[in-house]
Amino acid sequence: MSPAVTVDELRRRTQELLKAHDPQATDRLEFLRARFDAGLAWVHFPEGLGGLGLPRAAQATVDAELEAAGAPDNEPGRIGIGLGMAAPTILRYGTDAQKRRFLRPLWTGEEVWCQLFSEPGAGSDLAAAGARARRDGDDWLVTGQKVWTSSAHNARWAILLTRTDPDVPKHQGMTYFVCDMTDPGVEVRPLRQITGEAEFNEVFLTDARIPDTHRLGDVGEGWQVAQTTLMNERVAIGGRAAPREAGMVGVVAQTWRERPELRTHELHDRLLRLWVEWEALRLAGDRLRQQLAVGAPGPEGSAMKLGFASLSQRLSALEVELLADEGLRYDDWTLRRPETVDFTGREAGYRYLRAKGNSIEGGTSEILRNIIAERVLGLPSEPRVDKDIPWKDLPR
Amino acid sequence: MSLLYSDVEEDLRGAVRSLLADRCAPASVLARCETGEPYDLGLWRTLTRELGVTSLHVPERLGGQGASLRETAVVMEELGRAVAPVPYLGHSVLAVGALLAAESSVESRVTASLVARLAGGELIAALAVPLSMWPGADFPTSVRASGDGVLTGRASAVADAFAADLLVAPALGPDGPSLYAVTSGFAVTPAVSLDLTRPVADVVFDGAAGELVASGDAAVAALSSALSVGAGLLAAEQLGVAEQCLESTVAYLKERRQFGRPVGSFQALKHRLADLWHEIVTARAAARHAADALAVRDPDAPVAVAVAQSHCAAVAVHAAEECVQLHGGIGMTWEHPAHLWLKRAKADEIALGTPGRHRAALAPLVNLPGPS
Numbered sequence: 001m002s003p004a005v006t007v008d009e010l011r012r013r014t015q016e017l018l019k020a021h022d023p024q025a026t027d028r029l030e031f032l033r034a035r036f037d038a039g040l041a042w043v044h045f046p047e048g049l050g051g052l053g054l055p056r057a058a059q060a061t062v063d064a065e066l067e068a069a070g071a072p073d074n075e076p077g078r079i080g081i082g083l084g085m086a087a088p089t090i091l092r093y094g095t096d097a098q099k100r101r102f103l104r105p106l107w108t109g110e111e112v113w114c115q116l117f118s119e120p121g122a123g124s125d126l127a128a129a130g131a132r133a134r135r136d137g138d139d140w141l142v143t144g145q146k147v148w149t150s151s152a153h154n155a156r157w158a159i160l161l162t163r164t165d166p167d168v169p170k171h172q173g174m175t176y177f178v179c180d181m182t183d184p185g186v187e188v189r190p191l192r193q194i195t196g197e198a199e200f201n202e203v204f205l206t207d208a209r210i211p212d213t214h215r216l217g218d219v220g221e222g223w224q225v226a227q228t229t230l231m232n233e234r235v236a237i238g239g240r241a242a243p244r245e246a247g248m249v250g251v252v253a254q255t256w257r258e259r260p261e262l263r264t265h266e267l268h269d270r271l272l273r274l275w276v277e278w279e280a281l282r283l284a285g286d287r288l289r290q291q292l293a294v295g296a297p298g299p300e301g302s303a304m305k306l307g308f309a310s311l312s313q314r315l316s317a318l319e320v321e322l323l324a325d326e327g328l329r330y331d332d333w334t335l336r337r338p339e340t341v342d343f344t345g346r347e348a349g350y351r352y353l354r355a356k357g358n359s360i361e362g363g364t365s366e367i368l369r370n371i372i373a374e375r376v377l378g379l380p381s382e383p384r385v386d387k388d389i390p391w392k393d394l395p396r
Numbered sequence: 397m398s399l400l401y402s403d404v405e406e407d408l409r410g411a412v413r414s415l416l417a418d419r420c421a422p423a424s425v426l427a428r429c430e431t432g433e434p435y436d437l438g439l440w441r442t443l444t445r446e447l448g449v450t451s452l453h454v455p456e457r458l459g460g461q462g463a464s465l466r467e468t469a470v471v472m473e474e475l476g477r478a479v480a481p482v483p484y485l486g487h488s489v490l491a492v493g494a495l496l497a498a499e500s501s502v503e504s505r506v507t508a509s510l511v512a513r514l515a516g517g518e519l520i521a522a523l524a525v526p527l528s529m530w531p532g533a534d535f536p537t538s539v540r541a542s543g544d545g546v547l548t549g550r551a552s553a554v555a556d557a558f559a560a561d562l563l564v565a566p567a568l569g570p571d572g573p574s575l576y577a578v579t580s581g582f583a584v585t586p587a588v589s590l591d592l593t594r595p596v597a598d599v600v601f602d603g604a605a606g607e608l609v610a611s612g613d614a615a616v617a618a619l620s621s622a623l624s625v626g627a628g629l630l631a632a633e634q635l636g637v638a639e640q641c642l643e644s645t646v647a648y649l650k651e652r653r654q655f656g657r658p659v660g661s662f663q664a665l666k667h668r669l670a671d672l673w674h675e676i677v678t679a680r681a682a683a684r685h686a687a688d689a690l691a692v693r694d695p696d697a698p699v700a701v702a703v704a705q706s707h708c709a710a711v712a713v714h715a716a717e718e719c720v721q722l723h724g725g726i727g728m729t730w731e732h733p734a735h736l737w738l739k740r741a742k743a744d745e746i747a748l749g750t751p752g753r754h755r756a757a758l759a760p761l762v763n764l765p766g767p768s
């Protein structure tokens with residue numbers, strides 16, 4: 001199929017979907033299911049699994065048509081873990097039965113997913129994770145503690161990384177599962193963070209039962225499976241070019257424009273420096289998108305996250321300073337349980353505190369720098385003392 | 397707008413890079429910079445005659461190739477990487493840039509014939525303004541023109557004047573600002589320059605006969621346009637310098653061993669190089685954006701230039717400073733080329749407007765006014 005045919009054909013299929021299921025007169029979920037079944041959910045997925053086996057870039061055509069028709073979307077902000085992390089992993093490692101069971105309700109948002117990877121003792125060193133899975137007939141029983149789990153309190157399923165063999169080096173003894181969050185062995189507790197709210201959770205697993213049919217990949221292959229998940233987390237860059245001043249810089253620029261009485265020369269120069277850096281980062285994002293469109297993805301994705309974290313922090317910090325007396329106040333410390341997170345939402349104090357997480361979540365900036373230095377620049381790795389030691393003998 | 401490099405641009409880069417690898421190795425650049433011939437005119441002839449680098453963005457009707465400033469920017473990147481001692485910025489970007497911008501004015505026939513003579517690079521030109529002049533600066537008043545086009549006055553710290561046969565000189569005439577082409581009647585005194593590979597020189601006009609190429613608003617606009625194109629394309633050069641500094645440092649840290657291991661395996665150093673790499677990724681996008689905006693005369697070009705120049709200037713200086721520091725002792729020696737890159741990066745930071753000047757220019761363009 002030539003690209004021109006693809007675009008026309010995609011438009012035709014999208015219009016057919018809209019004709020058969022008028023979004024104005026159809027139940028939201030019913031429309032989303034029909035969209036999935038028409039292969040227009042994520043066109044780069046295979047036929048029969050919500051896609052048409054097309055390049056990822058072709059999705060923009062479908063989205064534009066549906067948006068113009070006022071069709072409901074699947075609220076991607078609410079189901080980001082499922083879409084960005086669980087789905088590509090299930091697609092790559094799942095059995096046919098797993099793909100058929102999980103992908104449709106994942107995409108429609110009927111079933112929310114969360115991620116059970118990090119542990120109190122395994123953050124950047126994720127391969128040290130120790131949540132123990134033991135075989136029990138056709139099932140597995142999992143005991144351990146996971147942390148920093150967003151959506152755990154409303155998730156139906158989790159992707160879970162466990163230790164199945166403590167007697168081999170850490171990367172070898174791991175196994176990856178889909179965990180039922182309604183199992184009685186799963187306990188979810190809110191984890192309050194520096195903003196006062198609890199976006200995340202701690203999840204305690206006590207003999208949580210998982211059928212072997214919910215294993216993704218082979219026993220002992222969990223680390224490789226997790227790489228697929230994490231790679232997709234870092235590549236998750238939007239399909240659309242961001243306009244100038246989108247994001248944190250726009251919020252701060254607006255405050256600057258609305259409050260001339262607060263301006264100082266020192267803050268002015270700092271704001272301009274950050275504005276320039278943000279614009280350069282935005283252009284680098286555009287450039288990355290253009291590279292992806294011609295099929296030459298570069299390693300610039302890691303640069304995007306590094307820059308985004310640092311600039312969001314410095315911009316939000318500047319806004320608190322700019323606000324002076326108002327910067328001494330905070331909107332609300334009440335423990336809230338937000339369903340989605342908006343880095344530019346609420347007030348300046350919240351944005352400042354929430355931005356601190358940008359350089360920690362999804363790979364710390366320090367780990368990203370290691371990755372850039374070793375995989376992009378080809379610098380040698382630090383000497384590793386833990387590589388060949390059985391997991392159970394690692395110093396703790 | 398494409399922020400990528402086209403196949404044609406990559407071919408051009410490849411040709412320039414392989415020529416420079418052959419003819420412009422760091423040791424030879426270093427050896428030349430203390431001689432009486434700071435410019436490598438042999439290399440210049442090959443670049444202009446065989447690769448045609450001076451005629452890229454000159455329209456075909458004026459004897460050029462009718463390519464665009466995007467291609468010229470690629471040449472700037474490569475010449476920056478090698479800190480090649482050739483008068484490309486002064487000639488192709490600034491002097492020819494001013495003439496091309498003036499070409500629509502009333503004296504267009506004069507300008508057109510001048511451009512045609514300069515396009516091939518046999519005659520070398522420079523723009524007689526201080527290299528530090530920025531796009532929004534006031535029209536210079538240090539050179540005066542009489543009613544019959546006789547120029548008197550001086551311009552200091554002019555880039556590439558030492559190599560120039562022809563000067564494009566802004567001068568204040570009886571009817572206000574004007575732009576002249578001057579081929580004789582001026583004296584050029586090379587200055588001991590911070591940048592060893594792009595020395596500046598002081599120019600004195602002592603009753604020089606100039607040929608008028610633009611006057612009044614057209615002269616002001618032509619000068620401003622040349623400086624804006626210069627600032628935008630200098631970002632490409634800064635990108636090239638920064639890339640060279642990073643690559644050289646990475647290579648050195650892989651091979652240099654201390655404490656029984658390559659020093660590039662120490663996280664404290666790796667993180668600095670990762671940050672530099674990140675800065676260069678953003679600098680590349682900003683420089684490409686500026687070159688493209690200038691090439692298509694995008695109304696947003698002034699913003700693109702201010703962003704690119706303020707950002708890339710700082711990135712190049714940071715890269716060159718890290719290059720010296722992370723090379724340790726060897727980086728502090730005259731023998732190692734790191735100082736050539738540092739001197740170029742630092743001089744480029746001042747050239748065509750400091751980052752602060754460009755941020756000040758940016759503020760009103762993007763509606764971020766300062767305190768009243």
